Amino acid sequence: MQKYYIGADIGGTTIKMAVITEQGSIHDKWEIPTNHEDNGERIPEEITVSLKEKLPQLNIRMSQVLGLGAGAPGFVDTEMGFVYQTVNIGWKDFDLAKILNKKTGLPIFVDNDANLAALGEKWKGSGEDADNLIAVTLGTGVGGGIVANGTVINGANGTGGEIGHITVIPSGGASCNCGKTGCLETIASATGIVRLAKEAIKRNPDSILSNYFSPDDPLTAKEVFDAAAEGDKEAKEVLAYVTDILGMTIANLAIACNPSKIVIGGGVSKAGEKLLIPLRETFDKYALPRTSEACEFAIAELGNDAGVIGGAFLVKQNI
Amino acid sequence: MQKYYIGADIGGTTIKMAVITEQGSIHDKWEIPTNHEDNGERIPEEITVSLKEKLPQLNIRMSQVLGLGAGAPGFVDTEMGFVYQTVNIGWKDFDLAKILNKKTGLPIFVDNDANLAALGEKWKGSGEDADNLIAVTLGTGVGGGIVANGTVINGANGTGGEIGHITVIPSGGASCNCGKTGCLETIASATGIVRLAKEAIKRNPDSILSNYFSPDDPLTAKEVFDAAAEGDKEAKEVLAYVTDILGMTIANLAIACNPSKIVIGGGVSKAGEKLLIPLRETFDKYALPRTSEACEFAIAELGNDAGVIGGAFLVKQNI
Numbered sequence: 231m232q233k234y235y236i237g238a239d240i241g242g243t244t245i246k247m248a249v250i251t252e253q254g255s256i257h258d259k260w261e262i263p264t265n266h267e268d269n270g271e272r273i274p275e276e277i278t279v280s281l282k283e284k285l286p287q288l289n290i291r292m293s294q295v296l297g298l299g300a301g302a303p304g305f306v307d308t309e310m311g312f313v314y315q316t317v318n319i320g321w322k323d324f325d326l327a328k329i330l331n332k333k334t335g336l337p338i339f340v341d342n343d344a345n346l347a348a349l350g351e352k353w354k355g356s357g358e359d360a361d362n363l364i365a366v367t368l369g370t371g372v373g374g375g376i377v378a379n380g381t382v383i384n385g386a387n388g389t390g391g392e393i394g395h396i397t398v399i400p401s402g403g404a405s406c407n408c409g410k411t412g413c414l415e416t417i418a419s420a421t422g423i424v425r426l427a428k429e430a431i432k433r434n435p436d437s438i439l440s441n442y443f444s445p446d447d448p449l450t451a452k453e454v455f456d457a458a459a460e461g462d463k464e465a466k467e468v469l470a471y472v473t474d475i476l477g478m479t480i481a482n483l484a485i486a487c488n489p490s491k492i493v494i495g496g497g498v499s500k501a502g503e504k505l506l507i508p509l510r511e512t513f514d515k516y517a518l519p520r521t522s523e524a525c526e527f528a529i530a531e532l533g534n535d536a537g538v539i540g541g542a543f544l545v546k547q548n549i
Numbered sequence: 550m551q552k553y554y555i556g557a558d559i560g561g562t563t564i565k566m567a568v569i570t571e572q573g574s575i576h577d578k579w580e581i582p583t584n585h586e587d588n589g590e591r592i593p594e595e596i597t598v599s600l601k602e603k604l605p606q607l608n609i610r611m612s613q614v615l616g617l618g619a620g621a622p623g624f625v626d627t628e629m630g631f632v633y634q635t636v637n638i639g640w641k642d643f644d645l646a647k648i649l650n651k652k653t654g655l656p657i658f659v660d661n662d663a664n665l666a667a668l669g670e671k672w673k674g675s676g677e678d679a680d681n682l683i684a685v686t687l688g689t690g691v692g693g694g695i696v697a698n699g700t701v702i703n704g705a706n707g708t709g710g711e712i713g714h715i716t717v718i719p720s721g722g723a724s725c726n727c728g729k730t731g732c733l734e735t736i737a738s739a740t741g742i743v744r745l746a747k748e749a750i751k752r753n754p755d756s757i758l759s760n761y762f763s764p765d766d767p768l769t770a771k772e773v774f775d776a777a778a779e780g781d782k783e784a785k786e787v788l789a790y791v792t793d794i795l796g797m798t799i800a801n802l803a804i805a806c807n808p809s810k811i812v813i814g815g816g817v818s819k820a821g822e823k824l825l826i827p828l829r830e831t832f833d834k835y836a837l838p839r840t841s842e843a844c845e846f847a848i849a850e851l852g853n854d855a856g857v858i859g860g861a862f863l864v865k866q867n868i
Contacts, residue, residue, distance in 0.1 A: 305839065362705045376697075376805055378709075383697045385807020386681045386843040390697075396801045397835045400793070408837060474719070482715045483805055486695055488704020516716045518727060520624065524705040 234290060235545045236298040236336070237538030238277055239343060240264065242318025245277060248538035249288060252296075252546075254354040256535060258288055269320025278333040297549050298336045299541030301343035302326060305388030311340035314388055339544045343537055345382040345391055347530075348375025350540030351493045356528035360491040364483055365530070366393055366476075368498035371407070372415040372422075378487055381547065393483070394419070398475050418476040420451035420498050423468065427454045430464035438462035455501045470508070477512025484513070484521050495530030502529060553609060554864045555617040555655070556857025557596055558662060559583065561637025564596060565853060568607060569861035571615075573673040575854060577607055588639025597652040616868050617655045618860030620662035621645060624707030630659035633707055658863045662856055664701040664710055666849075667694025669859030670812045675847035679810040683802055684849070685712055685795075687817035690726070691734040691741075697806055700866065712802070713738070717794050737795040739770035739817050742787065746773045749783035757781035774820045789827070796831025803832070803840050814849030821848060 234257060239246040241264060248259035262280050265272045277300075285292060304316030311327020327338040341349075348365035351357040357365070361380040367373040374393030376383045383390040394415035395408050403412020404425065416422050427449055431440045439462050442453040457465035480492060492513075499505060506527050514522050532539055553576060558565040560583060567578035581599050584591045596619075604611060623635030630646020646657040660668075667684035670676040676684070680699040686692040691713030695702045702709040713734035714727050722731020723744065735741050746768055750759045758781050761772040776784035799811060811832075818824060825846050833841050851858060 360705070362702075362709075378695075378697045378702045378704075379700050381698050383681075383806055385697075386679070386809035387807065387839060389837055389840050389843070390681075390805065390807035392804050392807075392837060392840070395837050396804050397797055400797055400835075410835070410837070478716055478719055482801070485711050485715050486709065486802055486805065487702055488706065488709035488711075490705035516719075516729070518708060518711060518714050518729070520706060520708050521711070524708070 231294060233294055233296050235296055235542035236281060237541030238298060238300040239346065239537030239541065240273065240300060240302050240319070241343065242303060245273070246534060246538055247277070247280060247284075248535070248542075249284070249290065250539060250542035254539060254542060256539070258284070259535070259538065260284065264319065266320065269322075270316070270324070271320075273319070274326065274329045274333055277330065281334065292335065295336055297545035298330065298334065298338050299346065299544035300326060300330065300338065300340045301346035301537045301541055302340055303343050306340050306342050306384065307388060308339070308341050308384045311338055313340065337545065337549055339541075339548050341382060341384055341544055342375075342388060342391070344373040345375040345384060346540030346544065347495070347532075347536035348377055348391065348493075348540065349382050349543045350532050350536035350538070351495070351530050352377050352491075353543040354539050355530055355532040355536060356493050357491045360489065362487060362489040363491040363493060364393075364480065364487060364489045365493045365495065366480065367496035367530075368418055368420065368494065369496035370419060370421055372419045373496070376483070376487055377489075393479070396479055398479055414476070414479050418472055418498075423451040423454050423472055423498065424449050426468045426471065427465065430468050434464050437464040439465045451498050452500065455504055459504065473505070473508040474512045477509050478516045480509075481513045481516035481521070484517055484525060488521055489525050492525055492527050493530050494527065495536070499529050550613060552613050552615050554615055554861035555600060556860030557617060557619040558665065558856030558860065559592065559619060559621050559638070560662065561622060564592070565857055566596070566599060566603075567854070567857035567861075568603070568609065569858060571865075573858060573861060575858070577603070578854070578857065579603065583638065585639065588641075589635070589643070592638070593645065593648045593652055596649065600653065611654065614655055616864035617649065617653060617657050618665065618863035619645060619649065619657065619659045620665035620856045620860055621659055622662050625659050625661050625703065626707060627658070627660050627703045630657055632659065656864065656868055658867050660701060660703055660859075660863055661694075661707060661710070663692040664694040664703060665859030665863060666814070666851075666855035667696055667710065667812075667859065668701050668862045669851050669855035669857070670814070670849050671696050671810075672862040673858050674849055674851040674855060675812050676810050679808065681806060681808040682810040682812060683712075683799065683806060683808045684812045684814065685799065686815035686849075687737055687739065687813065688815035689738060689740055691738045692815070695802070695806055696808075712798075715798055717798055733795070733798050737791055737817075742770040742773050742791055742817065743768050745787045745790065746784065749787050753783050756783040758784045770817050771819065774823055778823065792824070792827040793831045796828050797835045799828075800832045800835035800840070803836055803844060807840055808844050811844055811846050812849050813846065814855070818848050
């Protein structure tokens with residue numbers, strides 16, 4: 231009888247859920263809104279109700295489900311499935327695995343959402359099942375996950391893979407949401423790229439880049455890539471600076487972890503080759519030749535499905 | 550009947566060998582010279598002969614030995630126990646595990662020597678059996694090993710944990726032996742500290758530091774620490790610069806790997822608290838607060854025994 235995994239990617243706005251086959255393909259997926267009432271305490275019940283409604287529709291019995299892998303937006307004790315704290319949900323010291331297990335009867339495994347996305351890309355995305363992989367997500371912030379020896383590095387208290395908060399400007403860097411300054415996130419996120427581009431526009435108000443920018447139409451990272459493609463000097467300089475710092479940071483991580491795959495995701499990664507080609511060049515400049523030889527760059531493939539597929543993989547790894 | 554592990558730490562000058570109990574204490578240890586003839590081809594035979602001579606003296610039969618863990622000074626395929634290349638021994642694509650297994654009949658496991666030392670410190674040294682640990686060795690060069698989820702990160706082609714070659718000076722840094730410039734090793738090794746101190750003496754020939762230095766008596770890293778303890782401004786500046794860069798680099802690694810222990814070894818670590826206290830301060834400046842909370846700094850405890858004890862642990866982990 232066919233068996234299935236359940237993935238649940240719990241975000242600040244929605245919970246993405248999926249029934250996933252043992253082979254890692256999505257049998258069905260759906261979303262429910264994230265209920266913030268009572269500091270998020272109702273979320274496990276709502277996940278359970280939603281799952282118990284969905285399975286009969288798919289002609290799947292609970293006994294066919296091998297387990298549920300959940301991603302939480304915060305710091306997680308993966309051994310206990312315990313959520314220390316979250317950013318967007320009210321959870322603090324929340325015993326997610328135990329509660330979900332009681333309600334569903336399923337084996338439950340929990341990790342940080344960015345770590346699950348890295349596992350998803352490893353298993354079924356552009357990671358091509360690499361045992362050593364670095365995933366970097368360039369969105370509003372910079373997130374990431376590191377897979378070493380086939381398992382994701384969650385670390386001693388759930389902060390493993392917080393790549394966005396690696397210091398890249400030792401002094402005088404821009405303020406980061408984390409309270410530090412000069413984090414990678416202040417440079418290589420969409421927000422960081424836009425900030426640097428606005429500084430460039432101030433320096434040269436006649437640049438092509440400035441045409442993209444008006445008080446009514448806020449600049450986007452995509453427009454910085456577009457302006458660079460049109461030959462705008464300022465946009466090109468901003469992106470050269472960003473890729474130099476990002477390439478060095480990833481090279482330094484690769485020297486430590488020696489991955490065979492580096493997967494770049496998030497909104498900024500939609501620039502595709504325009505990002506990957508210069509990024510690979512700066513990476514090669516800073517990495518050991520042998521480290522470079524071992525690894526390929528790729529754009530993430532799974533998009534919003536990475537988390538639920540990673541959740542399924544987490545179950546697969548642990549049962 | 551008591552069982553034992555064998556550790557063999559193969560270096561450029563000597564091979565350190567030990568019989569280690571299941572509990573991880575050294576039952577006996579000895580050294581044999583490293584035979585460089587025929588590009589190191591005779592080494593496996595000499596390890597085997599030495600072991601077969603030693604065991605009867607200790608009243609131990611080969612059947613009591615659970616396996617042999619060997620450290621090689623180079624890049625290793627840990628799955629196959631295959632040595633890609635070494636720095637000080639002539640090995641290139643050398644099938645160490647297979648050859649040693651044929652000769653001894655024992656299960657053989659191989660890893661890079663710095664990785665084994667990290668595993669040794671994890672198991673029986675100041676690592677206190679931490680599942681997430683970073684070991685940094687500050688000697689002539691800078692070496693290291695990273696343990697994540699209980700296992701050492703060897704990586705896709707054996708270059709994992711090459712912490713010394715993380716780029717810390719993006720442009721205009723000193724040349725490193727690896728061919729790059731601005732590596733951590735050019736700053737935080739004993740050699741790096743002496744280089745920076747000599748530059749400081751040039752800038753201020755009247756410093757206390759300059760008294761330590763003459764053409765007949767080359768400066769040492771220890772003397773730079775001594776001069777700083779005497780209040781010498783230049784020496785203090787050099788060490789502040791070194792600890793700032795080293796602290797930031799370790800903090801960045803810790804943000805990625807979230808260790809509970811950071812173990813500092815090698816000759817420079819003999820400075821003890823004089824090194825650890827300022828290093829911890831700069832680390833805390835650059836790390837996420839939650840990453841800092843999770844981890845303790847310690848000086849490595851096992852010295853030259855770390856490799857053989859790590860070898861024993863490698864066997865323990867794999868059989």
